Amino acid sequence: MFTKKKIIAFLAALAVFLAADLWMFSALKGSFAKTLGESQRQLATAVASSAPAEAEAVPAWLQAAGTSYPGVGLLYLRGLPGIDAEVAEYGRDEALVALYREAAASPGFAKGIESASYLETYLSTESYQVGATRARLLFAPVYNETRDMATGLVIVALDDSKLASFAGLADSLAIVAFALFALAFGVATFSRDPLTGYAILGLFGIAAAFVAYPLFQALKLTFLRDGRFSLSVWGQVLGNKQYLQALWGSVKLGCLTATYSTVIGFLFAFAVSRTTIKGKKLLTALATMPVISPPFSLTLSIILLFGNNGLVTKRLLNLEGFSIYGLGGLSLVQTISMFPIAFLTLSGVLQAIDSTLEEASLDLNASRWGTFKRVTMPLAAPGLLSAWLLVFTNSLADFANPLLLAGSYRVLSVESYIEVTGMNRLANGSALSILLLLPTLTAFFIQRSWVSKRSFVVVTGKPSGRLSDLASPGVRRALAGFIILVSVFIVSLYGTIVAGCFVKNWGIDYSFTLSNIGEALTRGKDALVSTLVLAGVATPIAGILSMIAAVLVVRKKFPGKRLLEALVMTPFAIPGTLVGISYILAFNQPPILLVGTGAILVICYVVRELPVGLEGGVATLRQIDPSIEEAASDLGADQATIFRTVVLPLIRPAFISSMSYTFVRSMTAVSAIIFLISARWYHITIQIYNFSENIRFGLASVLSTTLIVIVLAVFGLMRLLVRQSENLEKTVSVQ
Amino acid sequence: MNKQSVPVRLEKVTKIFKDPKTKTDVAAVNEADFEIAPGELVTLLGPSGCGKTTTLRMIGGFELPTRGRIVIGGEDVTFLPPNGRATATVFQSYGLFPHLSVFDNVAYGLRVRKVEKGELKRRVDEALALVGLSELAGRAPSRLSGGQQQRVALARSLVVEPKVLLLDEPLSNLDALLREQMRVEIRRIQKALGITAVYVTHDRVEAMSLSDRVIVMKNGVIRQVGSPSRIYEDPDSKFVAGFVGKVAFFPVTLEGEDGGAFVCSLSGKKVRAARRSPGVRSGDAAFLMARPESLRLGAPGAGVADGTVSANVYLGSSVESFVSTEYGEILVQIDDPAEKKVWPEGSRVSISFNEALIRVLPGGDD
Incomplete structure (x- = not known):
């Protein structure tokens, strides 16, 4: 804890570490600058020493130097300014020429020219703005034939940005190292439970x-264009009809899937928790199967059964013009794979509703239907909505099923994938994914603010062991029929996948292999x-x-x-x-x-x-x-x-x-x-x-x-x- | 006294919690300042929410004081985590490890301390024998009765030879009969080992029968510290008087002293009391505190207050008579009902005091 002694020790240790940290990284920066400077100087010297003394040869040399050393700014001065009467400028780089004209009299240039007159090269200590880049200038003399006098001067602009970016990286590393040390050491010094402190830091990290x-x-x-803040990505995304179509497509699909799934999920949950039908365990297992099954598998079997060469569509019914690709097929597959979510949520809700409430209603001479309508449904309503929202968000985020089955129907998740991998437009891809987040967030806040407030289920406490039977024999038979139908469909989907393993060429050649x-x-x-x-x-x-x-x-x-x-x-x-x-x-x-x-x-x-x-x-x-x-x-x-x-x-x-x-x-x-x-x-x-x-x-x-x-x-x-x-x-x- | 016994000292220990609803600071414990002698068993007594458990948890290291110091055996342990101090706690819910057998539960602390195997077995067996559970060593805690679980928790705490034993309402989950047995047992073991102990309870009978000293708390403040008999006979406030036993209060004015007794006026009548709380001065409005056993019934007009017997409760060794008076319903205890007169319900009676036992307390509601 924070005692005076500990704080002093902590600050002392921080100071020592900071000094070591700064020393280490500045040494690193220094040595990097030295190596970089050395190699650049060698390069520049080589360029300068190849410079010709004759005026006629200069343009050709400039050209040649430009091709062999691209990206290096060059200025050739024939004659030394201030010494020779006549000075001719040959520049490859407009910006460098402009800089020279402007700053020829400055101390840095004066020193460079003076050094050249003594036949020495000079690297400017300060850096200059040459066009868009920061650069340091190397002044190298051009010799006469006997190499005893300077006839001119070559100014080479050496790009500083590499050094600057390295320095920036080194600085940020130094700061990160210091921050990490300060945090870790702070936890070790002040916390009475350092391990927990480290766990928290680690998890935060x-x-x-x-x-x-x-x-x-x-x-x-999504807010950048050419490195500057801009709304153009969002403007493009929200102004593009194709993207908006995808957004609308996702929402429409989500609504359909959520509605179907909630209905089927509720019927299953009702059958399990409010009727006396047999085989509840099997039913539960079967109904939860799609939620754990791998992606593509249900889509795959739907295609095998109902696709263009599908077993049902082509072989058995020989339908023309029928296509499973699109909204219909997608909502079918998504409903099969997501109604278990609704089922699990709703059976939890129904089981938590105290059956004595329903018994009280029946006891007060309400009919089963009346009880269902006036007691069970209102109590389950928040659960229904939250199941709907859960399936809705899952449907929006679903990527695997639309990828195979969307056809020309557009949904956001696939659209953003195509933007990134197909068109290499990362910004648009992220914008679309973020757009996908909006309906999800809305659903989440509805859940938070409305559903949780209206939920009565929690009030009841312990679930009663016995659940009331709310279905009349006719209803029970109809319910059982429906459930068997759905179950058989699910089983046959999985059966199709297994069958697919052993068929030579599905749709064309059904022989065993x-x-x-x-x-x-x-x-x-x-x-x-x-x-x-x-x-x-x-x-x-x-x-x-x-x-x-x-x-x-x-x-x-x-x-x-x-x-x-x-x-x-x-x-x-x-x-x-x-x-x-x-x-x-x-x-x-x-x-x-x-x-x-x-x-x-x-x-x-x-x-x-x-x-x-x-x-x-x-x-x-x-x-x-x-x-x-x-x-x-x-x-x-x-x-x-x-x-x-x-x-x-x-x-x-x-x-x-x-x-x-x-x-x-x-x-x-x-x-x-x-x-x-x-x-x-x-x-x-x-x-x-x-x-x-x-x-x-x-x-x-x-x-x-x-x-x-x-x-x-x-x-x-x-x-x-x-x-x-x-x-x-x-x-x-x-x- | 055990050589290892150490004193425990709390110096102005304060714990402030933030109320999650109102976002205001609430002092759960306010400047608790007391010392526990080596080998002493001290009880923290008070209604729920008085800060007694928080105080215990601060001694054990589970909560950090906002201010103040906790010193155990001369060492400042205020900021040490629970595993860094020589305390052992018996929790209200026992906190037994459900995945370990009774033996392994008791051995846990020794295993953490890397005690050598043979010694470990010897010490665990010894601890189990101390609490009388030797034959249940192999059982899972879930297959023990509440009392047995309680004993395992006690053995588990004692086996690591703590310098201070902390007990947080250890008996509250037991039924009445078992509670009395365990009370005696805890007292026996604590005295046999000579270990310094702090015991938290809201049960006054438990506090009275167990402790060397009792600390009575209310709303985070220590109201009185003293031996059980002092707390019972000489409380310094209405709250303490009422919390540690049955009592009746009469509004009086203290008039002065006369030959070692304090003279009060009760609705104009002079009453003499042998005891007085130090805070009361002559002329102050005060309360006269009377325990049921310090009251007697007589014929109307003979005593200080007249009333009607509204109910008689027969308790075997005594009878409790409830008498309606102008000062409210007053409880009078009649010992030896076979020999003394019990006034039938409905009869007019008069109450008189046993001067030696009644006490003058400060006025005010607290």
Whole structure:
């Protein structure tokens, strides 16, 4: 804590470090300047010594020097000003000539001319503005034949900007080094719990470097034109009909998908929590399947079934002029893959509504329909809206499905991808991704301000064990019929993918083959291995980081906690395309050159999956009595030991599910990483996309099936591990 | 007294919290200043929200004082984290490690200290024997009763041989019978080990029966420090008097001193009291404090205040008579009801004082 002695010691240490820091970096700058100056001087001397004494030869020499040393300003003076009566100027560089005319009498020029008259070269100590660049001037004499007298002078402008940029880099490095030292040393000196301090600093560092900084870069780019502030990018984006069409397309698709998904999700949730139909467990498992299945897989099977050469459309029905590509097909695929989100949200909501309320209504002689209308629906309404909003934002951010299935229909996520990779217009790409954020943010604030206020569900407390049956036999039959229909459709979609593995040429030749498997695995092996490696590296990092973050958020008090939480949670809310674009912008140049490495993919996975792990960790940790950790501390354990021996074992379920979630989501990522992959670090999902684009549906099916198997295996393993740890720890009950 | 016992001293310790709703500063503990002698068991007593637990948590290192110093055994520990000080806490909710067995729970502190295996086993066994749980060493905490969990928590704290034992309402989660047993047990163990102990409770009976000294707190302020009998017999305020036992107050004016007794006037009648709180001067408006056992009932007109018996509560060894008077409902305790007269409900009676036991307290509501 802040005692006088500590503050004095701290300031003294800072002063010592600052002195060392400044000395080191100025020495570095000095030696760099010296080497750079030396090489430039050699170059200039070489140029000058080749200068001819004869006037006729000068233009040719200037030309030659210009081609061999491009970008170097040259001025040839025949005769020394102030010494020789006649001085002729031969300049290649207008700006340099102008500078000479203006400053010929200045002390720097006088010294240079004087040195030349003594047959010496002179490098100006000050730098001059030559046209757009800062440059130092080298004055070199031109000798006569006997090399004993100067007949003229060559002035070479040496670009200073390299030195300046190096000096700038060195300065910023010196400042960063000092700031890091001051922070770390400050924590070590003043904090009674340095480890927590370091964890906070580290997490802030990660959030700043890999969330705030890239997003800032992306935002900055949309407000720049030729290095200056300008609104022209936004003017262009908002004035472009094609882009606005894409925005409208995204919103329209989002609304359709959200509405369909909410309806289907509600029917499923109602069936599970308010009726007595059988097979609820199976239904739940089936309904959650699409949410964990890899991207492209459902689109792929929709194309296989309903595409231009689809099994249903061509082979069975032989439809003409039917196209699955566009809004219809997209909303179908998105609904199938996103209604589980609505289902999970709404079954949570329905289960939390106390059934005694409905029983009270039935008891007061209301009919089942009346009870549903007057009690169940109003209570579930905020849940319905929040499910709708959740699906809406997911639909907007969706990239994989439109990429394959949009056809000529425009959506923002794909549009921004095309801008960046196809047209190389990074600024427009980021602007479009940011535009995509607007509906998402609106949805988020509606959720925050309206839904959370109107939610009655929390009032009830413990859910009652028994749920009331609100469906009459007829309704139940209709509901069951509908649900079976949807379920059969989902199952047949997955069946199609598996079938696709064994068909020679889907749409044309339906004969059985095993050759797809071999070819797909050979060609996809590298991508599969690198995806597994990268996801495997990202998983433990994300798991540990998210648990540490959860401990900090729940258990520690520190300034800036809300900011840190917001920063860590941000990647969850922003579309993957924006993350991808901003990473390209931020990390494709020194000092942080990461584009093309595996590291950038790992970082991207970690940062994107951290929010989910954090949420899980926070929820679990909130249920654990803080005095357990306090007891450990009291018994002599330091923060690291507490984390290892108490916290981690207690939040093991959250830890495991965070890790498996990260692994699966990393394996199945598309939107952000499609910008970041390289030849060395390829990604399995992109491989599937490429196979599909090239109409190699058999190969795409094999890889999709492989991915599905991996995902299911990981989730199975997770459930096994979590169940084990649940058995292990029945927390000590507090009466 | 144990050689290892150390004193604990709090010097003007203040803890200020920010009220999350009103954004104003609230002093949870205000200039707490007291010293605990080596081997002494001191109780922090007060209603909930009085700052007693915050005070304990500051001694344990879980909260940082806003101002002031905490000294344990001559060492300033104010800013040391919990793992840096020689205190051990028994938590209200026990804080047992649910993923570890009873043995491993108790061994935790020793493992952190890297105690050699053989000694570790010996010490854990010893601690478990001390609390009588030797045969349950292999169980998971979730399969223990509340009282057993309580004992594990105690053993776990004691096994690391702390210099100061801190107990935060350790018995509040137990049922009444178990609470009495554990009370005796804690007192026995604390005295056997001679360990300095701070005990937080809102239960006055617990505080009275356990402590060498009691510190009564209200709204973050220490109201009185003293032995249980002093706190009970000679409280210095209405609050302390009321908080540590049943009591009746009579509004009086202190008139003066007469032969070692303090003479008050109660609605014009002269009353003599042997005790007086130092804050009261002659001529002050004051309260006369009377515990149920310092009151007697007699025929109407004989005593200082007349009233009607509204209820009699039979408690076996005594009877509590509630008497409605102009000073409110007054509780009178009649010991040995078999031998003494119990006035039936509805009868007119008069209350008189046992001069030696009643005390003059300062006026005002507090």
